[in-house]
Amino acid sequence: MNANAAPVAKPKPARADRNRSLERGIEVLRAFRPGTDLLGNGELAERTGLSRATVSRLCQTLADTGLLQHARSERAYRLAAPVLSLARPARACVIAPTAAAIPTTSSEAAVAWCGLWPRR
Numbered sequence: 001m002n003a004n005a006a007p008v009a010k011p012k013p014a015r016a017d018r019n020r021s022l023e024r025g026i027e028v029l030r031a032f033r034p035g036t037d038l039l040g041n042g043e044l045a046e047r048t049g050l051s052r053a054t055v056s057r058l059c060q061t062l063a064d065t066g067l068l069q070h071a072r073s074e075r076a077y078r079l080a081a082p083v084l085s086l087a088r089p090a091r092a093c094v095i096a097p098t099a100a101a102i103p104t105t106s107s108e109a110a111v112a113w114c115g116l117w118p119r120r
Contacts, residue, residue, distance in 0.1 A: 024048070024050060025061065027048045027050065028050075028058050029062070029079070029083065031044050038071055038077065039076055039078075040076040041056050043076075044077070062077075063077065066082045067080055067083055
C-alpha cells in the first residue's frame with residue numbers, strides 16, 4: 001500500500017433492520033388526528049412530508065389491505081375500522097392494574113409494562 005495514499009472512507013452500512021416503506025405507511029396512518037375524518041393525497045403529503053405520488057401509492061396499498069377506506073366522491077381517505085383492532089392489545093396493556101395488583105418490585109413493574117401482567 002502506498003504510504004502517501006489518502007485513506008478511503010468506508011460508506012456507512014445501510015440500516016437493513018428497517019423497512020422504509022413500512023415507516024412511510026405508518027406516517028400516513030399517523031397523519032389522521034382526532035377530529036380529522038377525511039384527508040386527500042395533498043393534505044397527507046403536507047402532513048407527512050412525502051411526495052403526492054408516494055402518498056398515492058401508500059394510500060392505495062393501505063386501502064387494499066383494509067386499513068384505509070377510499071371515499072371516491074370526496075377523493076379522500078379515512079381510517080377504516082380494522083385500524084381500531086390494532087389498538088386493542090396496547091389498550092389492554094396501558095390500563096392501570098387495580099390497587100391490589102400494583103407492582104411492588106421493579107421486576108414486577110417491568111413485567112406489567114411488557115404486557116405480561118395477569119388480567120383479573
